[in-house]
Amino acid sequence: MLNTFQAVISTYHMKIKFPTPVGVGEVQGDPLQSKKCYVEVVRKGQKRSGDDAPDQVPPGKKGKMTEERNSEEAKTPAKVQPAGELLNIEIIPGNLNKTTRIGSHLGEEAKKEITLCLQRNADIFAWTPQDLEGIDPQVITHHLNIDPSYKPIKQKKRHFGPEKDKIIQAEVNKLMVAGHIEEIQLPEWLSNVVLVPKPRGKWRMCIDFRDLNKAWPQ
Incomplete structure (x- = not known):
């Protein structure tokens, strides 16, 4: 069918273009609707835990719950799971x-x-951080194109509590041993770490680069 209409598809732009007697025809996709369809396909057949049974939904609440669920699904794409064992x-x-x-x-x-x-x-x-040997600097190096007009920002130290401090220290030690980071005494930019929850109760350590990103034109 696509060949018949001599159509060209761009999945990135969500468009289809094809020649017509009066010019180029165009079909534009809807990103929000596309995401809703994706979520629906992934979650089809999976029972959502914690949902009220149809006969347990109070009168007048059913429509509101449906709207909230659709809004949540549109904002948060479902995590793809393996098809079998x-x-x-x-x-x-x-x-x-x-x-x-x-x-x-x-x-x-x-x-x-x-x-x-x-x-x-x-x-x-790579089974451990030490196995990540990196790339020879003669091949390629990483450089942040920081706007010189921006003043470096040193974020104030955040306090996470004893339990999270241990998690952060363990992650920092791993990176230090692997040689991926090193201690500096006079930093121009200073960003706090952020702990992001992972499945099964674990944590992922990230860096709050929001201030740095503002000074780095994309």
């Missing part, structure tokens, strides 16, 4: 600490081929 395989045979997972529904021949491929390329996996 997963099977642990050893990337390095005999080492239970270096594993990955593949679909258990695959055929035996496919499982064997994928496992052998992963094991042959075991050297490309």
